[in-house]
Amino acid sequence: xxxxxxxxxxxxxxxxxxxxxxxxxxxxxxxxxxxxxxxxxxxxxxxxxxxxxxxxxxxxxxxxxxxxxxxxxxxxxxxxxxxxxxxxxxxxxxxxxxxxxxxxxxxxxxxxxxxxxxxxxxxxxxxxxxxxxxxxxxxxxxxxxxxxxxxxxxxxxxxxxxxxxxxxxxxxxxxxxxxxxxxxxxxxxxxxxxxxxxxxxxxxxxxxxxxxxxxxxxxxxxxxxxxxxxxxxxxxxxxxxxxxxxxxxxxxxxxxxxxxxxxxxxxxxxxxxxxxxxxxxxxxxxxxxxxxxxxxxx
Amino acid sequence: xxxxxxxxxxxxxxxxxxxxxxxxxxxxxxxxxxxxxxxxxxxxxxxxxxxxxxxxxxxxxxxxxxxxxxxxxxxxxxxxxxxxxxxxxxxxxxxxxxxxxxxxxxxxxxxxxxxxxxxxxxxxxxxxxxxxxxxxxxxxxxxxxxxxxxxxxxxxxxxxxxxxxxxxxxxxxxxxxxxxxxxxxxxxxxxxxxxxxxxxxxxxxxxxxxxxxxxxxxxxxxxxxxxxxxxxxxxxxxxxxxxxxxxxxxxxxxxxxxxxxxxxxxxxxxxxxxxxxxxxxxxxxxxxxxxxxxxxxxxxxxxxxxxxxxxxxxxxxxxxxxxxxx
Numbered sequence: 098x099x100x101x102x103x104x105x106x107x108x109x110x111x112x113x114x115x116x117x118x119x120x121x122x123x124x125x126x127x128x129x130x131x132x133x134x135x136x137x138x139x140x141x142x143x144x145x146x147x148x149x150x151x152x153x154x155x156x157x158x159x160x161x162x163x164x165x166x167x168x169x170x171x172x173x174x175x176x177x178x179x180x181x182x183x184x185x186x187x188x189x190x191x192x193x194x195x196x197x198x199x200x201x202x203x204x205x206x207x208x209x210x211x212x213x214x215x216x217x218x219x220x221x222x223x224x225x226x227x228x229x230x231x232x233x234x235x236x237x238x239x240x241x242x243x244x245x246x247x248x249x250x251x252x253x254x255x256x257x258x259x260x261x262x263x264x265x266x267x268x269x270x271x272x273x274x275x276x277x278x279x280x281x282x283x284x285x286x287x288x289x290x291x292x293x294x295x296x297x298x299x300x301x302x303x304x305x306x307x308x309x310x311x312x313x314x315x316x317x318x319x320x321x322x323x324x325x326x327x328x329x330x331x332x333x334x335x336x337x338x339x340x341x342x343x344x345x346x347x348x349x350x351x352x353x354x355x356x357x358x359x360x361x362x363x364x365x366x367x368x369x370x371x372x373x374x375x376x377x378x379x380x381x382x383x384x385x386x387x388x389x390x391x392x393x394x395x
Numbered sequence: 396x397x398x399x400x401x402x403x404x405x406x407x408x409x410x411x412x413x414x415x416x417x418x419x420x421x422x423x424x425x426x427x428x429x430x431x432x433x434x435x436x437x438x439x440x441x442x443x444x445x446x447x448x449x450x451x452x453x454x455x456x457x458x459x460x461x462x463x464x465x466x467x468x469x470x471x472x473x474x475x476x477x478x479x480x481x482x483x484x485x486x487x488x489x490x491x492x493x494x495x496x497x498x499x500x501x502x503x504x505x506x507x508x509x510x511x512x513x514x515x516x517x518x519x520x521x522x523x524x525x526x527x528x529x530x531x532x533x534x535x536x537x538x539x540x541x542x543x544x545x546x547x548x549x550x551x552x553x554x555x556x557x558x559x560x561x562x563x564x565x566x567x568x569x570x571x572x573x574x575x576x577x578x579x580x581x582x583x584x585x586x587x588x589x590x591x592x593x594x595x596x597x598x599x600x601x602x603x604x605x606x607x608x609x610x611x612x613x614x615x616x617x618x619x620x621x622x623x624x625x626x627x628x629x630x631x632x633x634x635x636x637x638x639x640x641x642x643x644x645x646x647x648x649x650x651x652x653x654x655x656x657x658x659x660x661x662x663x664x665x666x667x668x669x670x671x672x673x674x675x676x677x678x679x680x681x682x683x684x685x686x687x688x689x690x691x692x693x694x695x696x697x698x699x700x701x702x703x704x705x706x707x708x709x710x711x712x713x714x715x716x717x718x719x720x721x
Contacts, residue, residue: 275567276570277570277583314427315580348583350445350448
């Protein structure tokens with residue numbers, strides 16, 4: 098952290114404009130002098146939000162996962178993966194600022210050797226608060242406050258719509274399918290924001306706050322007997338064409354649940370929910386899917 | 396001890412072992428998230444359905460996988476003429492995983508059956524290479540073979556990791572590599588019965604496998620078709636390993652510990668020991684799966700993880716006991 102400040106202080110001498118922004122990051126507030134012109138971004142959620150704000154991204158990871166973002170690869174350099182930056186490609190690009198987050202956040206020490214880097218990781222339980230804070234930070238950093246305000250209003254509106262839709266429609270269980278196996282996610286998990294933000298009661302209250310979920314059997318789902326199943330197909334999220342979530346769940350035990358019997362199984366847009374969690378456009382699509390499913394039930 | 400007394404004590408051990416396996420099977424039928432008691436079975440059709448759909452398949456899967464893996468270890472030890480190799484330490488399971496990975500990349504919608512076939516073929520190739528190289532090692536250095544096996548398995552495993560890394564499937568190979576029965580239901584484990592057929596095949600040719608374990612010149616001298624027998628043994632090991640990896644994932648240590656323990660009191664005549672090895676392997680995996688279901692109830696601890704701990708402890712026990720005896 099100190100190294101970043103020294104680096105930034107040094108570059109402040111040759112900064113042509115007097116622009117400076119103090120923004121919140123996952124590692125605390127950071128002051129950035131000068132509006133970054135060339136940026137490399139490793140976090141898909143950050144790319145998603147920056148894309149909404151119309152900020153030009155010059156370095157992107159090799160896979161963007163979301164089909165909506167695929168256009169960004171034209172006119173941008175590939176600088177590694179979301180797990181591992183390619184430092185040579187990064188040096189060749191010579192960015193003013195590098196944004197990491199989530200899966201790439203452990204690499205920040207390495208990327209700092211190339212250029213000032215900020216960690217924009219977003220948490221689980223209060224994903225919405227983090228998403229809003231990042232939105233405001235990008236608005237200030239890239240001087241696009243008007244777009245950021247508008248995106249914020251849209252996000253709040255989709256949250257409001259989803260809250261209205263789920264109110265009084267019963268409880269839900271969040272499941273992730275990984276090929277033939279499943280895990281369940283509770284209130285404190287990486288997907289727990291769905292319960293917290295939308296006031297959606299969890300079907301199993303005791304589910305621990307394990308970020309990666311709990312491996313469970315199909316009997317667990319049968320006994321939890323949720324009114325709604327919110328299903329994330331991990332294979333779909335990472336783009337592998339494995340057995341799909343519906344085939345995994347369509348068995349004698351899960352079909353006994355209230356959720357399955359009444360057709361209240363929501364297959365959430367996988368990459369939006371899993372890879373780009375907290376990106377404003379991705380979050381909007383997740384909320385829209387939830388709103389749509391819940392408003393069709395009585 | 397006279398021969399008659401030894402036979403009698405073996406008989407008693409046999410009865411005790413069958414009782415343990417039966418008790419574990421019954422326990423496995425009644426341990427799970429949904430409440431199920433023997434009394435409910437009599438008057439609740441729902442309970443019977445649960446038993447047929449979920450508990451019975453899971454119990455059978457653990458028995459089949461455990462028995463199969465123990466036999467695969469036993470046969471592999473005969474082929475390599477070394478007691479310290481087994482399919483997960485000598486590259487067979489890793490080769491099977493490589494096969495699945497290649498199928499997933501090239502042909503994502505492949506059925507379980509075609510995955511199993513490809514995995515069996517790669518496991519066969521991987522194990523053949525291991526044996527061809529292991530037979531060149533000096534027989535006077537028995538620990539070279541398992542050490543070479545560990546290195547070889549590590550190299551093949553690294554290859555799997557490399558391909559998975561390139562294809563962004565790194566976390567996804569966990570699904571295959573860490574053995575787990577949580578996804579087992581009726582209709583999702585039946586391929587393991589082919590493993591039971593392989594165990595029967597091993598029993599049928601048990602005498603020839605025993606001769607094979609005496610080495611090439613001795614077995615040719617005794618009139619064995621050495622090359623043919625080696626191939627058959629390879630097919631048995633590869634098919635069982637590939638089936639287990641495809642259906643439930645890798646389960647370590649079973650093929651190592653169980654034959655070692657059984658040979659202590661039952662000797663090395665395969666015709667006599669195969670039922671023991673299969674039964675003890677089934678009991679070990681079943682016990683570990685029950686433990687995995689109970690440890691963090693109602694969540695699951697994968698059987699591969701449980702066996703990693705239990706198996707390591709048992710293996711150390713075997714090593715130190717061996718030391719005391721000697």
